[in-house]
Amino acid sequence: MLKGAFELLAAMDRTRGAGLTRLSVESGLPKATAYRLLEQLIGLGAVERYADGYRIGSRMFQFGNGWQPHPELRATAAEPARRLAAVTGAAVGIAVLRHDQTLVLDWAPGATAPFTALRNRSAWPWYTAAGKVLAAAPEYRFPPSSVPASWPREGRAIRESGVAVDREILTPGVCSVAAALYDASGTPVASLFAATAPAHRPERLADVVRRTSAAISARL
Template sequence: MHRSESATATASAPSPGQSAAAAGPLSATAGRGVLEGAFALLNALDQEQDVGVSALAAVCGLPKTTAYRLLDQLTELGAVERSAGRYRIGPGMFRLGQGWQPYPGLRSAARRPLRRLTAVTGMTAELAVLHRGQTLVLDWTTTADVPRPLPDDRPVWPWYTAAGKVLAAWARPGAAPGPLPRAWPDEAGRIRESGAAYDHEEVLTGVCCAAVPVYAADGVPVAALSVLTGPDHRLERLADTARRAASAITAGLGRRP
């Protein structure tokens, strides 16, 4: 359904006491229209925080009254926060987002090894997955006396991070994260052979990274464990340390490497 049809579908929802059958053929699409409008607003707020209802309605292609009503409902649910007539993502969305993981038990299995890896290396460590052509950071940790080497806590990065390259190297045929460089088949072969991938300031100047795979019970990588550092460290040595932490996570998922 196009966004411009959302208000029509919403208006077709059955009134109190009216059965779905009596509401007519549009009743099945009414709920979808409401959900599309709500998710459009949440996506807009994800791009820009502290926005007024008029701007949100314009971006989402919704009537202002519809946008206001949906935002009011989302606020009651904790998915959106309102302050001085402006809106931002609420804590309810944070809690739901923290529950997402591509493999059962991955977050809990990784929690202790991830923090131990940070303690051993004195650097930032991350757990990430490759999803729809992007690297998604599920969890990260750093020591109190070492600032994180990234400019912000952005959870979404290009696929060609070290973690993304690890998972792309093992991706099934036809599941490429996007246009790949001509030399990628050779690089993917080296990653599979060595069991590690590296980022030499390819994503951010001054930030290097070593990443290794985390395996599930069927032996397929489901995540990547990364150590982030500056350009003065030996990434191969960091990869060796990260492998031990990744093995602990794999064991926690029920598979002994």
Template sequence: MTSSPGAAGRSVLEGAFGLLEAVERAGEAGLTRLAAECGLPKSTAHRLLEQLAELGAVERHRGGYRMGPQMYRLGHRWQPNPGLRSAARRPMHELAELTGAAVGICVLWKGQALVLEWVPGKGAGPAVVARRGTTWPWRAAAGKVLMATAGPVTLPCPPPRSWAREAAGIRARGAAFDREELVPGVCCAAVPLPGRPGRAPLTSLCVVTDPAHRLERIADAAARTAQVIGNGLRGR
């Protein structure tokens, strides 16, 4: 019994994406390691990797493979809402100027908060190094506010028993806080960015600062900025 062309196509795609994920995890790796991680014969892995290299999805380097420029270019163009980056660019910079803190936009991805946009802070606060593609645990404020407002989300591990009470408080306040819970000296306030009418928010706006700042005031400023971004997405 032979497999259908559709099944064969899915198998090839699954193998190619499996290799891309293995390259992303390793940063750079050789054929033997990548084939073993994906459970593929070396000949199949080599053929797929060479095809991916021709497309620019990976590149050959020192006898191995690493992520290619085409994947970087395509990945950085992704956004959950059309026009999000153009609507958010100026308001994010204005919020960073107002607070002196770093400002980011995040989305939940595989149980983590994934940074889509980032504006470094200009004040004397903590030097948080982040960029597009940086991931934080979902317990960061940027992840908690989406967990509380975006509905059921699959997490790598069950949330603590106190989460239901904390989530209710986040929904009531409209903001989530991280008071040095993840990194000493680093605090964060995050609010949801408005999504389509009647739908749960897909992204959050976060402000990363130090313990000297009042997070409640920063959350209020972030909420006003989120409203400006939402108006921009709706063409207002």
């Protein structure tokens, strides 16, 4: 039943909420089973019922917001990220790479960065700067079908420079630069990124992002 409950939650995430029939089809569960599990999940606060169907509940949001790949990551990165945003005017955030998606954990708005269009998107493609700098690590393994032919060369360049850059990949008017954050064993656990307008040339932020990430890593 636990596997079925997660299948339903995944179906709700894909559909952004749906009725019983569609969730049954999406999850591969019989309608009666799906209904029984949904009622149990509602009782636990993990699912909420609306007029148009079911959606993921607020309790799942609370659980998700507490997750981090390192127990001290959020607390350690918060003040350096805030200072970086204040000094550069860029929007600064912390992200991780999971299942070939860039997941944004926290961010600090900058004075000039056009980050408003992205603030409600918590999952980005892996090929943003924040994802690429983690995907370039030798230990990261893509699914075989998802590796672009140009990636080995780009990955080497990222490892040599210590930063990754993207230009208006997510939305027009937003570019970003990122560096990896490492734990005490030297394993990359997250990335620090700074998002700014193309006119501000994200490459100019590379050095300060690299130095800030090194300072955070030293404290992890």
